[in-house]
Amino acid sequence: MGKIRILPDLLASKIAAGEVVERPASVVKELVENALDAGSRRIQIEVELGGKRLVRVTDDGEGMTRDDALLAFERHATSKIAALEDLERIATLGFRGEALPSIAAVARVLLRTKTAAELVGTEVEIEGGKIKEVRDCAWAGGTEVCVRDLFFNVPARRKFLKSEATEVFHITNLVTHYALCYPQVAFRLQHGGRTLLDVTPVEAVRDRAYQIFGADFLAHVVELEHAQEGIRIHGFASKPNWGRTTREAQYFFVNGRYVRDRVLAQALGESYRTLLPSGTHPAAILFVELPPSEVDVNVHPAKIEVRFRRPLQVQAAIIEAVRRALERARPVVEIGRAVPFARERASAVRSERALHREALRLQAPLTPATPRQSPLALTFSPKSAPEAARPHPEASPDRPPISPQCLARPSLEATVEGEEAERIRVIGQFRRSFILAATERELLLIDQHAAHERILFERFRERLAREALPTQPILVPEVIELTPAQHAIFESVREELGRLGIEVGEFSGRALVVTALPTDVPVSEARPFILELLEIAEQERRTASPERLRDRLAASLACRAAVKINTPLTEPMMQWLVEELFRASFPASCPHGRPVVVRFTLREIERLFHR
Known part of the structure; x- marks a missing residue:
C-alpha cells in the first residue's frame, strides 16, 4: 500500500484556513471585504476579548438568498469571477471563495442574511466546518456574520495568539485602513461594548482623515x-x-x-x-x-x-x-533662518533636536543664578565666538542659567563619592552645550544633556522597579485626541503610564484628559510626551517584555527632564553633573546609545602640537 493518501476534507479545510485566518484581524478583514463588495454603506464591527471570543460584522449590503448563503460556505464558491480571464480584471476585494469556509472551519459561525426581494431572511449555523442548522429568521436586510471561539478546535493555533491588547490593535489598525479607503461608508468598531472608531459617511479622503486623525494631521x-x-x-x-x-x-x-x-x-x-x-x-x-x-x-x-x-x-x-x-508646499524661508531637515549635513544642535522630537525646551529655573565664569569659559562664550561658530539659529534661545537646585532635585541628591569623580576638575562650558573638564592626564568633553539624561535614566529605572514616580497635578488639564490605534495602545500600557507618574482620565470618545505629569516634565510638553510614549509602546508591543518597555519609557522621561543644550550652567552645576555621571553604571553613553564623554589623552594633545 502506498504512503501518499488524500487528506479528509475537514483536515484539509483546517490546513487551508491557516493561510487565510491567521488571527482575529484576519476574520475582520475577510468579513469587511465581503461587506464592501456587497455594496454596504454602513458596517459595524463588534469584538470581544480581542476577537478571540467574538467577532461580529453587520452590514446593510445587498444580502444573500438561501441558496447563496449555503454555497458561500463551500470552498472556491464565489460570485465574483467565472473564468480564468477574470483574474486579469479583478475589481472586487474578494474573489477566491475561501474566506467563509476557512473561517467556518476553525470557529463557530452564525450567519444571518436577507435580500431586498425576500420576505424572510436565512440563518445558517456552522461549527468546525459542519453545518448544524439552516432556518428562516426575521431580518431587516443585509448580512451579519457572528464568529465565536476562534480556533476552538485548533488549540495549537489559539495558543499562538497574542494578548488581548495586541489583537485589538491589529483589528483597529485594519479597520482604520478600510475606513480611509472607503470614506463614503460608515464604520463603527466596538470592543467589549466600548467604541474605538465611529465615522460617518463623507465625500473625500481628506474629510475621513480629519475624522480619524484630527486637524493636526492635516496641518x-x-x-x-x-x-x-x-x-x-x-x-x-x-x-x-x-x-x-x-x-x-x-x-x-x-x-x-x-x-x-x-x-x-x-x-x-x-x-x-x-x-x-x-x-x-x-x-x-x-x-x-x-x-x-x-x-x-x-x-x-x-x-x-x-x-x-x-x-x-x-x-x-x-x-x-x-x-x-x-x-x-515648500515654505518661504526667512534669510538667516535654518531650514528644518535641510539637505546639507545638520549641525550638532540640529541633530540633537531631531533625535528628541523637537522637544528641547528648558523648564523655568527655580532660582536665578549668576555663574562665575573661568577664563576658558569666557574665551568660548557665544559673544566672543566667530559668527560661524555661534549657536544654531534653531537652537533654544538665550535663557537665564539654571541653579543646582533645579537640576539636582531633592529626591535625586547624593553625596560625592568615588576617587575618579573627585579627581575630575571642571574647566568651563563650551557653547552652552558641552562641559570641559580635566584629570591629571586627560581632557574631557562632556555632552551636558546626554550626561544628565544618563543620570536621570538610571535613577528613574531603579525607582520604577520599586514604586511609581511622584506626580505634579496640572491646573488646566490637557485634552489629547488619539487615533483608534493610539487609543488601543494606550489601553495596553495604562498601568505603566501610571507608574511613570502620568494620571489620565477619559474625556469622550478617544480623547484623554491628562491631569498629572511626572514632576520632571514641563506641563507644556504634556502632549508630545504622551504621544511619544505611545509611539514607544507601539514599537515594543512585539517584544512582550515589560522590562524593556519600562526602560524605554524611563529613557523618554529622562530625555524630557534632562537639562537641554544651549543652556548656561553654573560652575557648581557642572561639577555636580560630572560627579554624578561618573557614579552612574554606564557613564560612557546616554540611554539612546549616543556617546556622553570624549576623552583626549595628554599624549594625543601633545601630538597635535608636534611635541
Missing part, C-alpha cells in the same frame, strides 16, 4: 495628485519636518485594496531620502490606481500582498508625486 501633510504612464497617485504625505520613528503611519492602497508592499514603502522612503534624518519615516495615506491587468492580487490567499507588472514605473510615479507636492 502637517501635503496633498498628492499626479499621473504618469497610466498610473495615478493621490493621497497625502507628511511635510519634511514631521517625521515618525516607525512606519506605522503609512497607509497604502492599490485599486481600493489595502496592501502591505515593499515596492510602495521603498518608493515613499526614497522620496524623503534627503529630507529626513536616518531612522525617521514619513507619514502617508497613499492611493495607487492602475489598470487591473497591471497588478497581480492573487499572490497570497490573504490578498494583502500584490505584485506589479511594472514596479519601477510605479515607484517612479510615487517619487514624482511626493516630490512635486513637497515642492509646491
Whole structure:
C-alpha cells in the first residue's frame, strides 16, 4: 500500500484556513471585504476579548438568498469571477471563495442574511466546518456574520495568539485602513461594548482623515495628485519636518485594496531620502490606481500582498508625486533662518533636536543664578565666538542659567563619592552645550544633556522597579485626541503610564484628559510626551517584555527632564553633573546609545602640537 493518501476534507479545510485566518484581524478583514463588495454603506464591527471570543460584522449590503448563503460556505464558491480571464480584471476585494469556509472551519459561525426581494431572511449555523442548522429568521436586510471561539478546535493555533491588547490593535489598525479607503461608508468598531472608531459617511479622503486623525494631521501633510504612464497617485504625505520613528503611519492602497508592499514603502522612503534624518519615516495615506491587468492580487490567499507588472514605473510615479507636492508646499524661508531637515549635513544642535522630537525646551529655573565664569569659559562664550561658530539659529534661545537646585532635585541628591569623580576638575562650558573638564592626564568633553539624561535614566529605572514616580497635578488639564490605534495602545500600557507618574482620565470618545505629569516634565510638553510614549509602546508591543518597555519609557522621561543644550550652567552645576555621571553604571553613553564623554589623552594633545 502506498504512503501518499488524500487528506479528509475537514483536515484539509483546517490546513487551508491557516493561510487565510491567521488571527482575529484576519476574520475582520475577510468579513469587511465581503461587506464592501456587497455594496454596504454602513458596517459595524463588534469584538470581544480581542476577537478571540467574538467577532461580529453587520452590514446593510445587498444580502444573500438561501441558496447563496449555503454555497458561500463551500470552498472556491464565489460570485465574483467565472473564468480564468477574470483574474486579469479583478475589481472586487474578494474573489477566491475561501474566506467563509476557512473561517467556518476553525470557529463557530452564525450567519444571518436577507435580500431586498425576500420576505424572510436565512440563518445558517456552522461549527468546525459542519453545518448544524439552516432556518428562516426575521431580518431587516443585509448580512451579519457572528464568529465565536476562534480556533476552538485548533488549540495549537489559539495558543499562538497574542494578548488581548495586541489583537485589538491589529483589528483597529485594519479597520482604520478600510475606513480611509472607503470614506463614503460608515464604520463603527466596538470592543467589549466600548467604541474605538465611529465615522460617518463623507465625500473625500481628506474629510475621513480629519475624522480619524484630527486637524493636526492635516496641518502637517501635503496633498498628492499626479499621473504618469497610466498610473495615478493621490493621497497625502507628511511635510519634511514631521517625521515618525516607525512606519506605522503609512497607509497604502492599490485599486481600493489595502496592501502591505515593499515596492510602495521603498518608493515613499526614497522620496524623503534627503529630507529626513536616518531612522525617521514619513507619514502617508497613499492611493495607487492602475489598470487591473497591471497588478497581480492573487499572490497570497490573504490578498494583502500584490505584485506589479511594472514596479519601477510605479515607484517612479510615487517619487514624482511626493516630490512635486513637497515642492509646491515648500515654505518661504526667512534669510538667516535654518531650514528644518535641510539637505546639507545638520549641525550638532540640529541633530540633537531631531533625535528628541523637537522637544528641547528648558523648564523655568527655580532660582536665578549668576555663574562665575573661568577664563576658558569666557574665551568660548557665544559673544566672543566667530559668527560661524555661534549657536544654531534653531537652537533654544538665550535663557537665564539654571541653579543646582533645579537640576539636582531633592529626591535625586547624593553625596560625592568615588576617587575618579573627585579627581575630575571642571574647566568651563563650551557653547552652552558641552562641559570641559580635566584629570591629571586627560581632557574631557562632556555632552551636558546626554550626561544628565544618563543620570536621570538610571535613577528613574531603579525607582520604577520599586514604586511609581511622584506626580505634579496640572491646573488646566490637557485634552489629547488619539487615533483608534493610539487609543488601543494606550489601553495596553495604562498601568505603566501610571507608574511613570502620568494620571489620565477619559474625556469622550478617544480623547484623554491628562491631569498629572511626572514632576520632571514641563506641563507644556504634556502632549508630545504622551504621544511619544505611545509611539514607544507601539514599537515594543512585539517584544512582550515589560522590562524593556519600562526602560524605554524611563529613557523618554529622562530625555524630557534632562537639562537641554544651549543652556548656561553654573560652575557648581557642572561639577555636580560630572560627579554624578561618573557614579552612574554606564557613564560612557546616554540611554539612546549616543556617546556622553570624549576623552583626549595628554599624549594625543601633545601630538597635535608636534611635541
